[in-house]
Amino acid sequence: MVREITIGQYYDEESVIHRLDPRVKLVATLVYIISIFVVNTYIGYIFVALFLGVCVALSKVPVKYIVKGLRPVMIILLITILFNMLLTPGEILWKFGIFRISKEGLKAGATMALRLTLLITGSSLMTLTTTPNNLTDAMERLLRPLSKIKVPVHEIAMMMSIALRFIPILLEETDIIMKAQMARGADFESGNIIKRAKALVPLLVPLFVSAFRRANDLAMAMEARCYRGGEGRTKMKPLKYVSRDYIAYAIVWLYLAGCIAMRIFM
Amino acid sequence: MGIIKTDKVTYEYIRRDDEGNVSGITKAVDEVNIDVQPGEFISILGHNGSGKSTLAKQINAILTPSEGEVYVDGLLTSEEKNTWEVRQRAGMVFQNPDNQIIGQLVEEDVGFGPENLGIPTDQIWERVNESLKLLGMLDYSKHSPNKLSGGQKQRVSIAGVLAMHPKCIIFDEPTAMLDPHGRREVIRAARALNDVEKITIVLITHYMEETIYSDRIFVMDKGHIAMEGTPKEIFSQVEKLEELHLGVPQATKVAHELKKAGMPIPDGILTRQELREELKKCL
Numbered sequence: 001m002v003r004e005i006t007i008g009q010y011y012d013e014e015s016v017i018h019r020l021d022p023r024v025k026l027v028a029t030l031v032y033i034i035s036i037f038v039v040n041t042y043i044g045y046i047f048v049a050l051f052l053g054v055c056v057a058l059s060k061v062p063v064k065y066i067v068k069g070l071r072p073v074m075i076i077l078l079i080t081i082l083f084n085m086l087l088t089p090g091e092i093l094w095k096f097g098i099f100r101i102s103k104e105g106l107k108a109g110a111t112m113a114l115r116l117t118l119l120i121t122g123s124s125l126m127t128l129t130t131t132p133n134n135l136t137d138a139m140e141r142l143l144r145p146l147s148k149i150k151v152p153v154h155e156i157a158m159m160m161s162i163a164l165r166f167i168p169i170l171l172e173e174t175d176i177i178m179k180a181q182m183a184r185g186a187d188f189e190s191g192n193i194i195k196r197a198k199a200l201v202p203l204l205v206p207l208f209v210s211a212f213r214r215a216n217d218l219a220m221a222m223e224a225r226c227y228r229g230g231e232g233r234t235k236m237k238p239l240k241y242v243s244r245d246y247i248a249y250a251i252v253w254l255y256l257a258g259c260i261a262m263r264i265f266m
Numbered sequence: 267m268g269i270i271k272t273d274k275v276t277y278e279y280i281r282r283d284d285e286g287n288v289s290g291i292t293k294a295v296d297e298v299n300i301d302v303q304p305g306e307f308i309s310i311l312g313h314n315g316s317g318k319s320t321l322a323k324q325i326n327a328i329l330t331p332s333e334g335e336v337y338v339d340g341l342l343t344s345e346e347k348n349t350w351e352v353r354q355r356a357g358m359v360f361q362n363p364d365n366q367i368i369g370q371l372v373e374e375d376v377g378f379g380p381e382n383l384g385i386p387t388d389q390i391w392e393r394v395n396e397s398l399k400l401l402g403m404l405d406y407s408k409h410s411p412n413k414l415s416g417g418q419k420q421r422v423s424i425a426g427v428l429a430m431h432p433k434c435i436i437f438d439e440p441t442a443m444l445d446p447h448g449r450r451e452v453i454r455a456a457r458a459l460n461d462v463e464k465i466t467i468v469l470i471t472h473y474m475e476e477t478i479y480s481d482r483i484f485v486m487d488k489g490h491i492a493m494e495g496t497p498k499e500i501f502s503q504v505e506k507l508e509e510l511h512l513g514v515p516q517a518t519k520v521a522h523e524l525k526k527a528g529m530p531i532p533d534g535i536l537t538r539q540e541l542r543e544e545l546k547k548c549l
Contacts, residue, residue, distance in 0.1 A: 131370075132370070133371070133374070161370065162368065165367075165368070165369070169412065214362075214364070214365050217366065218368070220328060221358075221360055221368070222368060222378075224328060224360075225353070225357070225368075225378060225379040225426065225427070225430065226350050226354055227378070227382045228382065233381055233382055233384060234385055234386060234387060235381065235387060236373075236374065236380070236381055236387060236390045238387055
């Protein structure tokens with residue numbers, strides 16, 4: 001059941017966007033998120049959507065695949081729209097019992113839905129075109145200045161990449177334990193929420209025990225291979241900017257400038 | 267001096283009760299002396315709890331002896347400044363293939379050791395490709411380790427150790443979690459490294475069949491070295507091995523029983539091939 005969530009899972013393809021330096025993509029995504037909240041006119045939203053559309057087209061990720069990834073967040077989206085519509089005071093268009101829909105509410109709901117859709121699609125495009133490993137590498141490099149104020153940047157990045165490596169292994173193990181407990185008569189599916197939560201105990205306890213054992217083994221294996229933190233360590237795949245990355249940076253900053261200009265002058 | 271030399275190595279596990287008081291001391295390794303020459307293939311046999319894994323961890327400086335000394339390539343392991351040097355020269359392959367692969371791609375895992383050693387990028391790639399090629403895993407370099415078989419995962423682990431250019435590799439029960447096919451893959455890889463690359467191999471196992479090609483075998487029991495010798499010498503003492511709860515290879519067992527029944531078959535038959543030859547002579 002956990003495996004069905006596909007939002008933002010890496011989609012292997014040869015494209016300009018895939019080949020961009022992960023740092024560019026990370027910065028671009030942040031800029032893009034800011035831009036969504038900078039614009040406030042319809043033309044502005046069209047501009048943002050156009051930018052996103054061009055990026056999606058360049059990435060060669062099928063639109064169908066992206067939309068499929070959006071499905072799990074649809075519910076959150078609907079709830080947001082509903083609340084915005086019902087709870088914004090203003091000129092009332094329609095009334096039913098205690099529910100009233102105002103003109104302003106309708107507008108606020110639509111804007112919020114648009115912003116959220118743009119936000120989620122945009123950020124999932126980053127994870128769709130960047131391997132998790134590249135992403136952690138990029139974070140490590142971008143956050144490196146923080147290590148001067150004693151933030152363990154390398155260690156955090158290493159933890160993230162190890163976590164990513166063990167997710168499928170632990171998922172598989174969960175499956176095995178679940179089946180083993182079901183064979184012994186455990187019932188994970190019936191009863192109310194409290195009963196179901198209680199039923200998870202015999203699943204979580206062995207899972208935790210095994211995770212700690214794995215962590216212990218892994219730490220030993222890493223030490224045996226001379227791991228001693230980030231100092232003096234070289235990189236097998238160092239990140240290096242090439243000309244297309246600089247071009248991408250230029251485009252991204254121009255885009256942000258465009259959004260700000262629209263906000264000010266329109 | 268040999269590449270690995272232990273001098274009266276003793277390692278104690280301290281058992282504590284619930285309040286943290288010492289309730290007893292177990293000597294997992296008790297005054298063990300071994301001396302391994304460069305290029306040798308050594309096997310250490312023993313049933314569960316005989317102390318063989320604890321001994322292995324001493325060679326890699328993961329554990330340091332409570333008493334006695336361990337030298338790897340002339341370096342004393344208990345001295346802290348030698349730790350990393352020792353670990354680079356004596357690599358270690360562990361039992362569980364999943365719990366020793368760090369990278370998300372095969373090549374990244376193999377590159378992990380050289381990265382830690384601070385090797386320049388282009389040389390890391392050279393080492394990675396060379397190691398993967400030696401272990402026949404070059405075609406899988408861009409694969410996720412999760413999708414490989416157990417034997418393949420262990421070969422990746424071996425490549426990861428090999429990329430650090432060690433002088434000797436310690437295999438700590440590398441086949442315990444594998445199917446027979448995977449076991450053969452790993453043992454074949456270990457033998458190839460010994461034959462072709464002249465890397466000293468220390469194989470720790472409880473499967474007798476895996477040790478028949480080694481130069482020398484040490485049999486451990488209760489922390490002591492109970493037997494020592496060439497495979498032929500060890501396997502001709504079937505009764506003694508069975509006393510130590512170790513099952514001898516099938517061919518050896520059959521030969522031993524036939525000899526007891528009065529047939530003129532020599533001691534120390536190791537493989538089916540040898541048994542077949544001897545039986546032909548009897549006809």
